[in-house]
Amino acid sequence: MWTTLVVQPMLNLLLWIYALVGNFGLAIIIFTVLIRLALYPLMRQQTKSAEAMQKLQQDPRWREIQRKYKNDRERLAQEQMKLYQEMGVNPFASCLPMLIQIPVIFGLYQAIILALGNTPAQLLELTALIYPGWDAAQLLPIDSRFLWMGLSRPERLPLPGLGFGLPVLAILVAYTGFVQANAASRVTPSGSEQAQSMGKMMTYYMPLMLGYFSMTFASGLALYFLTSNLVSIAQYALMGKLSWQDFIPFGGKKG
Amino acid sequence: MERTTHRLWWPLILVLATFTTACTRIAPSSWPGLRVHGDVLYVANQQHVYVLSLPEGQVRWTFPEEADRKRTFFAAPTLAGDVLLVGGYDNVLYALDAQTGAERWTFTQARDRYIASPLAANGRIYAPNADGTLYVLDEQGQLKWTFVSAAALWAQPILDDGRLYLASMDHTLYVLDPESGQVLWQTTLPGALPAEPAVAEDGIFVAALAPVLTALEPEDGTLRWQQDLQGWVWHQPVVADGLVVVADMQGMVYAFDVQTGEPRWTYQAGAAVVARPAIYEDTLYIATRQGDLIALTWPEGQEQWRRHVQEIEEDGFAGPILVAPEHELLFTPTMNSKRFFYAWTLDGTLRWGFPTEQ
Incomplete structure (x- = not known):
């Protein structure tokens, strides 16, 4: 069911783009941009909801109930809910678009990795998922070379004089991840000190984790991460939510 | 505030969940590589190379002794004198003492995994790699020359009559001088x-991930005949008694006349076939991806019997069926991660599975 409804259509779209452009790296980039553009309305809605939530949290009544009921969680929740209703804010509205994106993101990962068909078992699985009526025999195996990379292997850029290759893509993924997380935190409602420190941890740990994944897994996936981060940054810029401070990983100030 | 905290955690959970589901699913994998020499069965699967005694399948030794998640093996080991050659998914070709499993030497210059088995012949080791390169070594593991194709090499080379046949995922069959590598x-x-192609007196027979079987002249590769099939073929064609047999992903089994390419008979196995069939005496064995082992009369192609293995029906059989005539056993590798292969008597009685305990 999951494969038929999500992974298979995405996989075939990716292969169709590959057949069109003849370069798998380029196909991943176009594919990612298309999917992110399709998800843009959801992202926009999520940002709007987060802004409404931010506004609510700056309301004196919100601060008052936080102070008043800080030792009574049940009452606090009731009062918060009343305020949500009064101000017409749906607390779940900023989560829902994100939740809808989850299956898409899962499907994207799987489609990219499946398309690479690195091993006999993976290629066997891939061939079973290609829609009939398509001359896939000519298409496979995917040529996974892109720039200096083999997209089915972890990326390293060999530099003269160095005895090892530099994980350029992983560094770029981590850096753009920082920029994106900085911009995202600008539109995330602030909460308690604990929540804020958690937010900071996420701002730094998430990009580092994606950087680690990029260094370890097939670079096709890292290319997806990088493209996805760049598209997000561009979208935040279009929405006027990007500041030059966001480009400073450890010194960015939140607006 | 609690909600805010949770909102901040969920991307982390999402990423972790993604990688534990999506990426574990895409871990490098294949079916086991099996090889029989006399009383010994060599098996490469997942984190070990197993050396088993026949007919009962007791483990003599494993390599490595302790599983190492960075090292996995799927290519069938190759025996070269007293050395066992094993290519790993860690990009390393291992030469092991065939008696003890002790490491003799390693070759580490490949840039990708070894999906194909190496070939050892005339003092040379021909080791195709998924980086698209055929590495040719001497018996001490020293690199002598390389040949580069445009895509991964998944098939063991075949040496016949002074020609080295090398099938590539770049859709090309290369025929090389085995000494110099000249095409x-x-x-x-x-x-x-x-x-790999089937190299026989009657010609070269090549199956591909395309619904076509091709017969070529050995001297210069001139096309002799080509026959359309219903599905793609994953295995080496089988040639015997003037017929060439292939089984495709649509479950069709075909027998063609080697000379003319005329179809003699077809049989529908009922499920996709990845495993190379095997012919022994008057029986043709077929193993399907739904866990069926089927015996047809040879060369007529009439069904004799069919056995079904329930516990692997979701994964099915893959990889060449092996026959050990001196033990009257045949082995069917599976795609099941817990039961790697089964040993059968030639009349279809299941003797044992490996590992014996799950």
């Missing part, structure tokens, strides 16, 4: 070549 001839086929 004698090459021909492009309708699909990728995941398995």
Whole structure:
């Protein structure tokens, strides 16, 4: 069911783009941009909801109930809910678009990795998922070379004089991840000190984790991460939510 | 505030969940590589190479002794004198003492995994790699020369009559001088070549990831005949008694006349076939991806019997069926991660599975 409804259509779209452009790296980039553009309305809605939530949290009544009921969680929740209703804010509205994106993101990962068909078992699985009526025999195996990379292997850029290759893509993924997380935190409602420190941890740990994944897994996936981060940054810029401070990983100030 | 905290955690959970589901699913994998020599069965699967005694399948030794998640093996080991050659998914070719499993030497210059088995012949080791390079070594593991194709090499080379046949995933069959690596001839086929061609007196027979079987002249690769099939073929064709047999992903089994390419008979196995069939005496064995082992009369192609293995029906059989005539056993590798293969008597009685305990 999951494969038929999500992974298979995405996989075939990716292969169709590959057949069109003849370069798998380029196909991943176009594919990612298309999917992110399709998800843009959801992202926009999520940002709007987060802004409404931010506004609510700056309301004196919100601060008052936080102070008043800080030792009574049940009452606090009731009062918060009343305020949500009064101000017409749906607390779940900023989560829902994100939740809808989850299956898409899962499907994207799987489609990219499946398309690479690195091993006999993976290629066997891939061939079973290609829609009939398509001359896939000519298409496979995917040529996974892109720039200096083999997209089915972890990326390293060999530099003269160095005895090892530099994980350029992983560094770029981590850096753009920082920029994106900085911009995202600008539109995330602030909460308690604990929540804020958690937010900071996420701002730094998430990009580092994606950087680690990029260094370890097939670079096709890292290319997806990088493209996805760049598209997000561009979208935040279009929405006027990007500041030059966001480009400073450890010194960015939140607006 | 609690909600805010949770909102901040969920991306982390999402990423972790993604990688534990999506990426574990895409871990490098294949079916086991099996090889029989006399009383010994060599098995490469997942984190070990197993050396088993026949007929009962007791483990003599394993390599490595302790599982190492960075090292996995799927290519069938190759025996070269007293050395066992094993290619790993860690890009390393291992030469092991065939008696003890002790490491003799390693070759570490490949840039990708070894999906194909190496070939040892005339003092040379021909080791195709998924980086698209055929590495040719001497018996001490020193690199002598390389040959580079445009895509991964998944098939073991075949040496016959002074020619080295090398099937590539770049849709090309290369025929090389085994001493120098010079290309004698090459021909492009309708699909990728995941398995070696069948090299016989009657010609060269090549199956591909395309619905076509091709017969070529050994001297220069001239096309002799080509036959359309219903599905793609994953295995090396089988040649015997003037017929060439292939089984495709649509479950069709075909027997063609080697000379003319005329179809003699077909049989529907009921499920996709990845495993190379085997012929022994008057029986043709077929193993399907739904866990059926089927015996047809040879060369007539009439069904004799069919056995079904329930516990692997979701994964099915893959990889060449092996026959050990002196033990009257045949082995069917599976794609099941817990039961790697089964040993059967030639009349279809299941003797044992490996590992014996799950």
